[in-house]
Amino acid sequence: MNSSAAIAPVGETVVIEKPVLGSIIDRLWRDGYTVVGPTLAESAIVIDQVRAIDDLPIGWTDDQEAGTYRLRRRDDRAYFGYAVGPHSWKQFLFPPKTTLYSIEFRADSMTVKPNVDPVPSYAFLGVRSCDLHAIEIQDRVFLHGPYVDRQYQARREKALIVAVHCAVAASTCFCESTGTGPRAVRGFDLALTELESEFLVEIATPRGAAICDGIKSRPAAGSDLGAAARIVDKTRNSMKRSLNLNGLPDILYQNLEHPRWDQVAERCLSCTNCTMVCPTCFCHALEDVPSLDGASSEKIRQWDSCFNPDHAHMAGGNNRPDIRSRYRQWLTHKLASWVDQYGVSGCVGCGRCVTWCPVGIDITEEAAAIRGDQP
Amino acid sequence: MTTTQSTSPGPRTVQGADLPEDDPFLPRPAYVSEIRGETPGITTYRIEFADPDRAACYAYEPGQFNMLWMPGIGEVPISIASAPDEGPGILHTIRATGRVTNAMTSLKPKSPIGLRGPYGRGWPLKQAEGRDVLVVSGGLGLAPLRPVVLALLANRERYGKVILMHGARTPKDLLYDYEYESWSARGIETLITVDRGDAAWRGRVGVVPVLFNRVTIDPKRTLMMTCGPEVLMRFAVAEAIAREIPAGSIYYSLERNMHCAIGLCGHCQLGPDFVCKDGPVFDHSQTARFFSREHF
Numbered sequence: 075m076n077s078s079a080a081i082a083p084v085g086e087t088v089v090i091e092k093p094v095l096g097s098i099i100d101r102l103w104r105d106g107y108t109v110v111g112p113t114l115a116e117s118a119i120v121i122d123q124v125r126a127i128d129d130l131p132i133g134w135t136d137d138q139e140a141g142t143y144r145l146r147r148r149d150d151r152a153y154f155g156y157a158v159g160p161h162s163w164k165q166f167l168f169p170p171k172t173t174l175y176s177i178e179f180r181a182d183s184m185t186v187k188p189n190v191d192p193v194p195s196y197a198f199l200g201v202r203s204c205d206l207h208a209i210e211i212q213d214r215v216f217l218h219g220p221y222v223d224r225q226y227q228a229r230r231e232k233a234l235i236v237a238v239h240c241a242v243a244a245s246t247c248f249c250e251s252t253g254t255g256p257r258a259v260r261g262f263d264l265a266l267t268e269l270e271s272e273f274l275v276e277i278a279t280p281r282g283a284a285i286c287d288g289i290k291s292r293p294a295a296g297s298d299l300g301a302a303a304r305i306v307d308k309t310r311n312s313m314k315r316s317l318n319l320n321g322l323p324d325i326l327y328q329n330l331e332h333p334r335w336d337q338v339a340e341r342c343l344s345c346t347n348c349t350m351v352c353p354t355c356f357c358h359a360l361e362d363v364p365s366l367d368g369a370s371s372e373k374i375r376q377w378d379s380c381f382n383p384d385h386a387h388m389a390g391g392n393n394r395p396d397i398r399s400r401y402r403q404w405l406t407h408k409l410a411s412w413v414d415q416y417g418v419s420g421c422v423g424c425g426r427c428v429t430w431c432p433v434g435i436d437i438t439e440e441a442a443a444i445r446g447d448q449p
Numbered sequence: 450m451t452t453t454q455s456t457s458p459g460p461r462t463v464q465g466a467d468l469p470e471d472d473p474f475l476p477r478p479a480y481v482s483e484i485r486g487e488t489p490g491i492t493t494y495r496i497e498f499a500d501p502d503r504a505a506c507y508a509y510e511p512g513q514f515n516m517l518w519m520p521g522i523g524e525v526p527i528s529i530a531s532a533p534d535e536g537p538g539i540l541h542t543i544r545a546t547g548r549v550t551n552a553m554t555s556l557k558p559k560s561p562i563g564l565r566g567p568y569g570r571g572w573p574l575k576q577a578e579g580r581d582v583l584v585v586s587g588g589l590g591l592a593p594l595r596p597v598v599l600a601l602l603a604n605r606e607r608y609g610k611v612i613l614m615h616g617a618r619t620p621k622d623l624l625y626d627y628e629y630e631s632w633s634a635r636g637i638e639t640l641i642t643v644d645r646g647d648a649a650w651r652g653r654v655g656v657v658p659v660l661f662n663r664v665t666i667d668p669k670r671t672l673m674m675t676c677g678p679e680v681l682m683r684f685a686v687a688e689a690i691a692r693e694i695p696a697g698s699i700y701y702s703l704e705r706n707m708h709c710a711i712g713l714c715g716h717c718q719l720g721p722d723f724v725c726k727d728g729p730v731f732d733h734s735q736t737a738r739f740f741s742r743e744h745f
C-alpha cells in the first residue's frame with residue numbers, strides 16, 4: 075500500500091494500474107464508507123454495494139433505445155464501458171421511503187420524536203457528469219431554499235464522490251446538448267478516466283487526496299492527458315440525440331394548449347416511470363402511518379410523481395384530472411418552470427426517462443415537436 | 450443498503466420545548482382550547498401551543514396559514530382566521546370535507562393537535578395603505594380575509610374607502626354573520642348576498658360579482674383582495690379588469706394540494722410558483738398566465 079511515498083496533493087492528476095482501484099475501494103470501506111456503484115443485476119446495471127472490484131460490471135455494456143434496455147458482453151474488460159442504468163444516486167441522498175418523525179399521543183398530550191437514526195457515509199463510485207449535475211440540482215432544491223431538508227443535508231455532507239468521465243454514450247444520452255456532460259467538471263472528490271490498462275485519476279479535494287494517500291501511482295504524462303481527452307471527445311461526438319434548450323421555457327409557456335399534448339396523452343400510460351428514474355425529480359408525499367394500538371404514528375416520506383392522480387388532488391376536485399395535464403406538468407416543469415424555480419433546466423440529458431418509458435416516449439422528441447419550426 | 454455506524458444516542462423524547470429548531474417538518478404540540486360551531490359543516494377552533502415560549506415567539510401576517518396535524522390521521526393546510534390581538538392562540542375555521550377535516554370534528558377542548566407554521570406570503574396590507582380597498586369573498590373564502598378586515602378596522606384611518614362583498618349559498622351559510630353589523634358600523638361598506646334566500650331572508654339574492662354594479666370604484670385608487678371558490682375569483686378578477694383595476698392591484702389567495710408547505714414536496718406547483726411559499730396570495734400581474742388555466 076505504501077509503495078509510493080508522497081501524499082497526492084489536491085489538483086494533481088495521477089495514473090494507476092486498473093487493479094489499484096480495488097485498493098481504493100478497500101480503503102474507502104476501511105475508512106467507514108459504504109461504497110456503492112454500478113453492479114450487474116439480472117437484467118440491468120444497477121447501483122448497489124461494491125465490496126470489491128469484481129462487483130463492477132467488468133466487460134459488460136448496455137444497449138439502450140426509447141423503451142428498451144439490454145445488457146451485452148463487450149469484447150474487452152472495460153470497467154465502466156456502459157452508460158447510466160435505471161438507478162441514480164438520488165436513492166441514497168433522498169431515499170424512496172424514509173421516516174421523518176414519529177408522534178405519540180394520548181387523550182390530552184402528544185410527544186414528537188424526530189428520527190435520529192444514524193446516516194450512512196456513502197462513497198459513490200462511478201458517478202457520471204449528468205448525475206453530478208443532477209446532484210447539484212437536488213442540492214438547490216433541498217439545501218438552498220428558505221427551508222433546509224435536514225435528512226438530505228446529513229447524507230449529502232457525508233457523501234464522497236468518485237466520478238467517471240464517460241467513455242461511451244448510450245443512444246439515449248444527450249448531455250452534450252444540455253451542457254451537462256460527458257466530461258465531469260465539478261462536484262467530485264476524485265474523477266477517473268478509463269484508459270486501456272490504467273485509470274487517470276484527478277484529485278479534486280482533500281478528502282479525495284486522503285483516499286489516494288499511499289496508493290501506488292505514477293504522475294500523469296502529457297500523453298495520458300491527451301488520451302483521456304480523446305476518449306471524452308469521442309463520446310461527445312457519438313451522441314445521437316439532442317435537446318435544444320435555447321428559449322425553450324417561453325416556447326413551452328406559449329404553447330400550453332398545443333395539440334401535441336393531446337397526442338402524447340394518447341400514448342402515455344401515466345405509469346410514473348420517468349419521474350422515478352429521473353435523477354432530478356424531487357416530488358414526495360408525506361403520509362401518516364398509525365401504529366396498531368392507535369397511540370402513535372410515524373410520518374413517512376415517499377417519492378411521489380406528478381403522474382399520480384392524487385398529486386393534484388383537492389377536496390373540491392382534481393387539478394390535473396387527465397393524462398394530458400399530467401404530462402404537460404412533467405414536461406413544463408422539467409424544461410420551463412424549473413428554470414424559474416432553480417435557475418437551471420431540470421433535465422440533465424441522462425436519457426433515463428426515454429429508455430425506461432414503457433411506450434418509448436422521448437422527451438427530446440416531445441420538446442422538438444412543440445418547438446416546431448422555431449429556432 | 451446498510452447503515453455503517455451506530456454511535457447515535459438513539460431516539461430522543463422531547464416535549465415540544467426542545468425540538469430541533471431547524472427541522473422544518475416537525476409539528477409542535479398544541480391543543481384545542483375552544484370550539485365554536487359556525488355554519489353547517491364549518492367549525493372554528495382556537496388552538497394554543499403547549500409550550501408557552503413557542504406561543505410567545507409565534508408571529509404571523511393576515512393571509513398566512515398553518516399546517517395542522519390531526520393525530521394519526523394527517524396534516525392539512527388551514528388559513529389563520531384570527532387577528533393577532535384575539536389571543537390566546539390562533540383561530541382556524543375549518544370545513545369538514547375529507548379524511549383529515551372530517552376527523553377534526555371529533556376534537557374536544559384539550560384535545561392535542563400538531564401545529565407548524567406560519568407559512569406563505571400574506572395579503573398586501575402595506576401596499577393597501579392610502580388606497581381604497583375592495584375585499585371580495587365567497588363561502589369559506591372569508592376565513593383568510595377576516596384578519597384583513599380586522600386589520601383594516603384596527604387602522605381604519607390609513608385606508609380610503611373600504612368595501613367588503615361577501616356571498617354564500619344560503620343565509621345559513623353566511624360565515625361570521627354575527628360580526629357584519631359591527632364591521633359596517635366601524636366604517637366598512639359591507640355588501641352581503643346569497644345564491645338562494647329563505648323565508649326569513651330580507652337581504653340581497655344573487656352571486657357576488659353582481660355586487661360590483663352596486664358600488665362605485667375608482668380603478669386608480671383601488672386594491673382588490675379576493676378569496677373563495679375558483680369560479681368566484683375568476684369572475685371577481687374579470688369584473689375588476691372590466692373596471693380597469695390594474696392586474697398588479699388585484700390579489701387572490703390560491704389553493705393547491707399541499708404536503709410540506711415549505712417548498713420541498715412539489716405538490717403545490719403552479720407554473721413557476723410554489724403556492725405554499727411564493728403564495729398563497731398572488732397578484733394577478735404575476736400569475737395571470739396560469740390563473741384559472743384549466744387543469745394546470
Ligand SMILES: Cc1cc2nc3c(=O)[nH]c(=O)nc-3n(C[C@H](O)[C@H](O)[C@H](O)COP(=O)(O)OP(=O)(O)OC[C@H]3O[C@@H](n4cnc5c(N)ncnc54)[C@H](O)[C@@H]3O)c2cc1C
Nearest residue numbers: 388389525526527528542543544547548549550705706707
Ligand atoms: C393555503 C390554504 C389554506 C386553506 N385554508 C383553509 C381554511 O382556512 N379552512 C378550510 O376548511 N380549508 C382550508 N384549506 C383547504 C384544506 O386544506 C382542505 O380542505 C383539506 O386539505 C382537505 O383535507 P382532507 O383530508 O379533509 O380531505 P381529502 O379530500 O381527504 O384530502 C386528502 C389530502 O389531500 C390534500 N388536500 C385536499 N384538498 C386540499 C386543498 N383544498 N388544499 C390543499 N390540500 C388539499 C391534503 O393533503 C389532504 O390531507 C386551505 C388550503 C390551502 C392550500
Ligand code: SF4
Nearest residue numbers: 352421422424425427
Ligand atoms: S428528464 Fe429524462 S433525460 Fe432529463 S434528467 Fe430526467 S430522466 Fe434524464
Ligand code: SF4
Nearest residue numbers: 355356357380404407
Ligand atoms: S412535478 Fe413531476 S416533473 Fe416536477 S419534480 Fe415533481 S414528479 Fe418531477
Ligand code: FES
Nearest residue numbers: 710712714715725
Ligand atoms: S406544499 Fe410542498 S412544495 Fe408547496
